[in-house]
Amino acid sequence: xxxxxxxxxxxxxxxxxxxxxxxxxxxxxxxxxxxxxxxxxxxxxxxxxxxxxxxxxxxxxxxxxxxxxxxxxxxxxxxxxxxxxxxxxxxxxxxxxxxxxxxxxxxxxxxxxxxxxxxxxxxxxxxxxxxxxxxxxxxxxxxxxxxxxxxxxxxxxxxxxxxxxxxxxxxxxxxxxxxxxxxxxxxxxxxxxxxxxxxxxxxxxxxxxxxxxxxxxxxxxxxxxxxxxxxxxxxxxxxxxxxxxxxxxxxxxxxxxxxxxxxxxxxxxxxxxxxxxxxxxxxxxxxxxxxxxxxxxxxxxxxxxxxxxxxxxxxxxxxxxxxxxxxxxxxxxxxxxxxxxxxxxxxxxxxxxxxxxxxxxxxxxxxxxxxxxxxxxxxxxxxxxxxxxxxxxxxxxxxxxxxxxxxxxxxxxxxxxxxxxxxxxxxxxxxxxxxxxxxxxxxxxxxxxxxxxxxxxxxxxxxxxxxxxxxxxxxxxxxxxxxxxxxxxxxxxxxxxxxxxxxxxxxxxxxxxxxxxxxxxxxxxxxxxxxxxxxxxxxxxxxxxxxxxxxxxxxxxxxxxxxxxxxxxxxxxxxxxxxxxxxxxxxxxxxxxxxxxxxxxxxxxxxxxxxx
Numbered sequence: 001x002x003x004x005x006x007x008x009x010x011x012x013x014x015x016x017x018x019x020x021x022x023x024x025x026x027x028x029x030x031x032x033x034x035x036x037x038x039x040x041x042x043x044x045x046x047x048x049x050x051x052x053x054x055x056x057x058x059x060x061x062x063x064x065x066x067x068x069x070x071x072x073x074x075x076x077x078x079x080x081x082x083x084x085x086x087x088x089x090x091x092x093x094x095x096x097x098x099x100x101x102x103x104x105x106x107x108x109x110x111x112x113x114x115x116x117x118x119x120x121x122x123x124x125x126x127x128x129x130x131x132x133x134x135x136x137x138x139x140x141x142x143x144x145x146x147x148x149x150x151x152x153x154x155x156x157x158x159x160x161x162x163x164x165x166x167x168x169x170x171x172x173x174x175x176x177x178x179x180x181x182x183x184x185x186x187x188x189x190x191x192x193x194x195x196x197x198x199x200x201x202x203x204x205x206x207x208x209x210x211x212x213x214x215x216x217x218x219x220x221x222x223x224x225x226x227x228x229x230x231x232x233x234x235x236x237x238x239x240x241x242x243x244x245x246x247x248x249x250x251x252x253x254x255x256x257x258x259x260x261x262x263x264x265x266x267x268x269x270x271x272x273x274x275x276x277x278x279x280x281x282x283x284x285x286x287x288x289x290x291x292x293x294x295x296x297x298x299x300x301x302x303x304x305x306x307x308x309x310x311x312x313x314x315x316x317x318x319x320x321x322x323x324x325x326x327x328x329x330x331x332x333x334x335x336x337x338x339x340x341x342x343x344x345x346x347x348x349x350x351x352x353x354x355x356x357x358x359x360x361x362x363x364x365x366x367x368x369x370x371x372x373x374x375x376x377x378x379x380x381x382x383x384x385x386x387x388x389x390x391x392x393x394x395x396x397x398x399x400x401x402x403x404x405x406x407x408x409x410x411x412x413x414x415x416x417x418x419x420x421x422x423x424x425x426x427x428x429x430x431x432x433x434x435x436x437x438x439x440x441x442x443x444x445x446x447x448x449x450x451x452x453x454x455x456x457x458x459x460x461x462x463x464x465x466x467x468x469x470x471x472x473x474x475x476x477x478x479x480x481x482x483x484x485x486x487x488x489x490x491x492x493x494x495x496x497x498x499x500x501x502x503x504x505x506x507x508x509x510x511x512x513x514x515x516x517x518x519x520x521x522x523x524x525x526x527x528x529x530x531x532x533x534x535x536x537x538x539x540x541x542x543x544x545x546x547x548x549x550x551x552x553x554x555x556x557x558x559x560x561x562x563x564x565x566x567x568x569x570x571x572x573x574x575x576x577x578x579x580x581x582x583x584x585x586x587x588x589x590x591x592x593x594x595x596x597x598x599x600x601x602x603x604x605x606x607x608x609x610x611x612x
Contacts, residue, residue, distance in 0.1 A: 028138060032355075042347045045351065063117035068180060070107045072191070073106050075318045077099045079317055081099055082317055128168075136164070145426075155236065159352075164350065166342045167343055173336055195311075198305070199301075199311075213287050221276070231268055242262055294327065302316045362445065366438060368438070371451035374400060376397070380393075382426060392586055408568060413585060451533065452531050455534075455535070459518040466502050472525055490520055523555065527557075534562045535565050536564065552573060571611055578593070580594060590604055
């Protein structure tokens with residue numbers, strides 16, 4: 001069962017690839033096409049993501065050539081002045097003055113042209129950085145809940161922040177360092193080949209040495225960098241988990257245990273980082289020694305040519321300056337290799353997300369402008385992809401609009417799985433789920449979800465005001481409607497106690513509120529949506545009796561005239577439910593009203609007796 005279902009889901013993912021592009025804006029579509037076209041070619045992908053910014057980059061190169069020209073002019077001017085000084089003509093002073101003026105003008109223009117060069121390349125890079133992060137965020141919103149369940153949030157955060165930053169760093173280096181390297185080498189070789197073919201051939205001998213050194217270390221640097229990036233992602237995950245666990249850690253005096261666990265992870269990162277540093281250091285040392293030896297040989301070679309009268313003393317200085325420049329540029333390339341490796345590895349990392357097709361398909365599916373609230377499970381079964389046995393099978397259940405149905409049973413029986421299927425987070429591996437008579441596989445889930453509301457077991461609040469948390473997604477709500485919802489959610493007393501009332505700031509994850517207060521805000525958020533289907537997933541399981549009673553009153557208001565699905569562990573809280581579904585290992589065990597199930601003296605009766 002599982003195998004055939006998941007094969008079918010994989011087919012749907014691949015079919016969605018073409019449809020997905022129709023839902024993207026122009027920038028995102030270009031990025032997606034770039035990642036698809038250049039898959040497994042990181043450098044081509046990096047170049048491709050700058051499509052649409054070519055004019056800015058060309059102008060940046062033009063102004064770079066102008067602003068960097070003093071570096072190339074200086075050796076020629078220096079050689080001229082030395083030759084004039086060693087063998088002065090009659091107008092030596094005038095010629096030296098001309099050379100000095102040329103050099104001063106060449107240096108002075110750098111101020112303006114460097115600003116323009118930086119403006120063009122920086123604007124292109126920052127725009128691409130923004131587009132990448134925006135596309136990643138959009139993609140993460142499209143990816144299925146299953147994907148997010150399997151992928152640790154710390155890794156995703158690392159991709160959005162660290163990997164995009166690495167690409168930005170690499171791009172900056174390309175337009176500052178790499179461009180400088182290329183231009184310096186080209187100009188140096190160009191000047192030398194016009195002056196002396198013999199010296200040019202000597203210069204040319206450095207290139208095979210550089211290529212051999214880089215080839216020898218390239219794979220090792222890439223391998224170590226990949227390992228280091230993986231360890232850094234893992235550390236990001238551990239840091240997030242550690243921060244979330246601090247209240248539990250402190251409450252049980254486990255600070256040392258948690259610190260030791262983090263220390264072990266940090267030790268792994270330090271170890272892999274040290275390996276990367278050492279291979280880079282070894283690489284740099286070998287290349288530096290090789291090129292310094294070449295530089296000494298160049299000085300000796302050009303000195304010998306000067307002693308034979310084949311070149312002037314000034315030309316010895318010029319050739320030595322240009323050769324020093326070439327050596328410096330090649331050394332810079334070698335120094336840049338780790339940055340290049342990190343940047344290209346980050347391109348691949350972002351590509352993993354951009355090319356993932358584990359998404360919900362909304363195209364050519366029926367939109368639901370309105371919802372009645374009828375739900376029907378027809379011979380439904382569900383099995384997780386890595387599961388051996390199905391969570392449940394042969395589930396036949398009809399829930400009429402306006403009914404309240406509570407799901408009870410042991411942990412792991414499949415209660416929350418059923419709710420997630422109603423939300424559309426999970427899909428039946430066998431059978432069908434119908435909403436208002438429509439197969440859920442054939443409806444646009446976004447249009448459907450606009451008519452439902454979910455109150456999870458752990459309320460999710462964000463940093464902002466109480467008002468913003470309640471009206472999330474419905475910012476057009478009037479003040480009168482907001483206060484009506486606050487009263488219905490039993491929040492009036494809380495709002496009155498707050499220093500700024502409904503505009504009081506909620507700290508991260510609602511840390512300045514109690515569990516009951518956070519849950520009532522979550523209920524108010526559900527109220528404001530005026531849903532046709534309401535889902536309450538153990539909304540009172542972790543609360544004290546007083547908070548539970550306040551939330552019970554709030555939910556009694558909320559469930560009126562709505563189809564309501566409740567998962568509850570405390571059976572006393574679901575007495576007023578229209579029906580109770582007892583879920584056991586394998587599926588539905590009992591179904592009926594509270595009194596009917598007690599009279600049967602079956603599974604529900606035993607569960608109730610255990611809680612008395």
